[in-house]
Amino acid sequence: ELVQEKSLIGCSTQTEDGYKIKLYCNIASVDDIQEVLTNDGEGIGLFRTEFLYMNRIKPPSEDEQYKVYNKIGNMLEGKEVIIRTLDVGGDKEISYINIEKELNPFLGNRAIRYCLQEQKLLLTQLKAILRASADTNIKVMFPMITSYNELIQAMSFLEKAKKELETRNIRYNKGIKIGIMIETPAAVFNSNHLAKEVDFFSIGSNDLIQYTCAVDRMNTKISYLYTPYNPAIIKSIKMVVDNAHREGIEVSICGEAASDETLLPLWISLGIDELSVVSKDVLSIRKYIRQISRDKTLINKAIELKNKDEIIKFLS
Numbered sequence: 001e002l003v004q005e006k007s008l009i010g011c012s013t014q015t016e017d018g019y020k021i022k023l024y025c026n027i028a029s030v031d032d033i034q035e036v037l038t039n040d041g042e043g044i045g046l047f048r049t050e051f052l053y054m055n056r057i058k059p060p061s062e063d064e065q066y067k068v069y070n071k072i073g074n075m076l077e078g079k080e081v082i083i084r085t086l087d088v089g090g091d092k093e094i095s096y097i098n099i100e101k102e103l104n105p106f107l108g109n110r111a112i113r114y115c116l117q118e119q120k121l122l123l124t125q126l127k128a129i130l131r132a133s134a135d136t137n138i139k140v141m142f143p144m145i146t147s148y149n150e151l152i153q154a155m156s157f158l159e160k161a162k163k164e165l166e167t168r169n170i171r172y173n174k175g176i177k178i179g180i181m182i183e184t185p186a187a188v189f190n191s192n193h194l195a196k197e198v199d200f201f202s203i204g205s206n207d208l209i210q211y212t213c214a215v216d217r218m219n220t221k222i223s224y225l226y227t228p229y230n231p232a233i234i235k236s237i238k239m240v241v242d243n244a245h246r247e248g249i250e251v252s253i254c255g256e257a258a259s260d261e262t263l264l265p266l267w268i269s270l271g272i273d274e275l276s277v278v279s280k281d282v283l284s285i286r287k288y289i290r291q292i293s294r295d296k297t298l299i300n301k302a303i304e305l306k307n308k309d310e311i312i313k314f315l316s
């Protein structure tokens with residue numbers, strides 16, 4: 001029976017046998033929210049804040065950022081909004097941020113690495129996020145983490161931002177949830193330790209594929225190697241989910257692999273808590289998930305397979 005996607009607005013995203021996930025959306029600006037609401041996205045799993053910093057001559061002030069974050073939080077009416085701190089560098093250039101010319105920008109001074117050196121830039125953003133968390137359901141997330149110490153350092157910035165707001169008598173959510181993106185192989189292997197320090201993980205499969213397979217995500221000549229069907233990716237994601245769940249924290253996938261229909265049964269098999277996708281895909285994914293049942297054995301069979309062909313054959 002053909003279920004009209006529109007009829008799934010207001011329905012939960014769960015398998016036929018009742019396994020429920022959160023189906024969230026990726027956004028880059030306030031302008032994307034209407035489409036999230038129209039397509040019944042259940043929250044924002046990734047707000048890429050880079051775009052706030054682009055097409056201007058200096059970084060947005062704390063007030064400017066606060067207004068944007070608060071507006072998004074309000075528009076979502078209590079649903080969760082995960083705000084990722086500035087992920088500059090690599091494929092994301094910002095004119096006034098002068099990262100020195102590097103031979104390998106994707107391996108260079110980008111994202112959290114840059115922000116940890118630019119105290120003021122990161123503190124300003126964290127204060128804006130914290131302020132907006134006072135009356136909304138906002139969580140904060142750090143990109144490109146590779147090591148435990150990097151995370152501890154990022155969290156100390158958040159503490160500093162909280163202190164500064166307290167000195168100014170400004171309200172924020174004292175229990176704001178903190179997460180990190182797992183998008184480097186180092187973060188995958190360190191995820192047992194990282195899971196003890198944060199409230200959630202979000203797997204950035206776009207970068208995770210790039211760094212695990214050593215294939216530039218922008219280079220079309222080698223794009224045949226850029227695939228979530230490399231068994232290394234599936235094994236990595238399994239390791240991350242297992243380590244997250246051992247510590248009782250939630251884990252999401254927010255890269256494009258989250259909306260790959262062939263892989264969805266695997267994510268469900270693994271017990272993924274959340275998927276964050278482009279809003280136009282929400283209803284088709286919900287429809288698909290509602291038609292399958294959870295098979296917990298799928299993942300253990302999949303990790304025994306040796307290449308993309310075997311994985312595709314097995315899953316289809």
Ligand code: PEP
Binds near residue numbers: 048087183207208
């Ligand atoms: C990712 O790396 O998968 C991700 C979601 O972040 P971005 O695409 O912005 O790097």
Ligand code: MG
Binds near residue numbers: 143183204206207
């Ligand atoms: Mg990324």
